[in-house]
Amino acid sequence: MNIADASTRQPDANAPPDKQPLFVIVSLDVEEEGLFSGRYAAAGCGVRNVALLPRLAPLTRELNFPLTLFCAYTVLADPETRATLAFMRDDLGAEIGAHLHHWSTHPLTAETRAGTCPPERTHRLERNLLRRRLRTLLVTGQELQSAPLTSFRMGRWDLKSQVRPLLAEAGITLDSSVCPLRAYPGGPDHFLAPADPYWAEDAPGLRLLEAPITQIALLPELARCWHAIARPPLLLDSFHFWGVASANPIWHSSRIMRLASRLHAARGGRVLHLFWHSSEMLPGASPNVPDQSATDALLQKIYRFLQWLKETFSVQGITAAQLYNLAPSLSFPERPTGKGDW
Numbered sequence: 001m002n003i004a005d006a007s008t009r010q011p012d013a014n015a016p017p018d019k020q021p022l023f024v025i026v027s028l029d030v031e032e033e034g035l036f037s038g039r040y041a042a043a044g045c046g047v048r049n050v051a052l053l054p055r056l057a058p059l060t061r062e063l064n065f066p067l068t069l070f071c072a073y074t075v076l077a078d079p080e081t082r083a084t085l086a087f088m089r090d091d092l093g094a095e096i097g098a099h100l101h102h103w104s105t106h107p108l109t110a111e112t113r114a115g116t117c118p119p120e121r122t123h124r125l126e127r128n129l130l131r132r133r134l135r136t137l138l139v140t141g142q143e144l145q146s147a148p149l150t151s152f153r154m155g156r157w158d159l160k161s162q163v164r165p166l167l168a169e170a171g172i173t174l175d176s177s178v179c180p181l182r183a184y185p186g187g188p189d190h191f192l193a194p195a196d197p198y199w200a201e202d203a204p205g206l207r208l209l210e211a212p213i214t215q216i217a218l219l220p221e222l223a224r225c226w227h228a229i230a231r232p233p234l235l236l237d238s239f240h241f242w243g244v245a246s247a248n249p250i251w252h253s254s255r256i257m258r259l260a261s262r263l264h265a266a267r268g269g270r271v272l273h274l275f276w277h278s279s280e281m282l283p284g285a286s287p288n289v290p291d292q293s294a295t296d297a298l299l300q301k302i303y304r305f306l307q308w309l310k311e312t313f314s315v316q317g318i319t320a321a322q323l324y325n326l327a328p329s330l331s332f333p334e335r336p337t338g339k340g341d342w
Contacts, residue, residue: 065317097151
């Protein structure tokens, strides 16, 4: 498949379910180091990990999976990262998207400059301050891209429903800030969110498509019961650790990743969306990758999983923006009714 043609290649709506392509988005949160140690400083955190992104070239060149890179302001504003991002975009067909770490995005406050405690939840921030930080992120990205950034992910999955209209207002067409089967203390409840994309928000002349990370319940009925009875949020969120499967290489083993893919496709899922953090490619930057051998093993695990996908399903790798272009032909539903911030 020619990656450049993916956004214009229309699926066959009349094909039987087992012959319809499984669209696969491979995305990364491209961000500063230090977050896995609980530091949320506005400055002084390195972005050395970005230089390692070209190690992912075989995913595109050999397996035809273009990448979606959700980039934080600290990455987009750093002169040394721009050449790497341009290479990923121009040579490998990667999409540059936006990733809002509001605590490290201008305009800063005294609290965000200190970085001594976890940042305030986005729905509690003064609305215009959040709007200005989002604008800073998008303007900085456009300076690199020479075109608007249209795909978005909020840091810490911190998107409640009242924040989403700001995205449509800013020209975002696809959001990926929803992680199903998660509920965060003091933050959003994404527990009952669908695993497949849906239309989430309207703005004048614009529709916002939600493309959640693919995380599914092993037993859907149990998930619904757990949401009804489990309180407080920490107890509700514990379901993530024992009742779900995903294709995310940090969260689950290769066996569970394959199981999640099979279950999602069997339940009618059209889009498989996996992610990890760019800092998880830098040895020692995350507890999950303490050394070089762990990093190498992670990249091999991802490559082999994507290779297995190609051997097992009719697969089409696409970026988030390409999914948005294909969405009208895929008949995604409106946001289903249900409790939660999704």
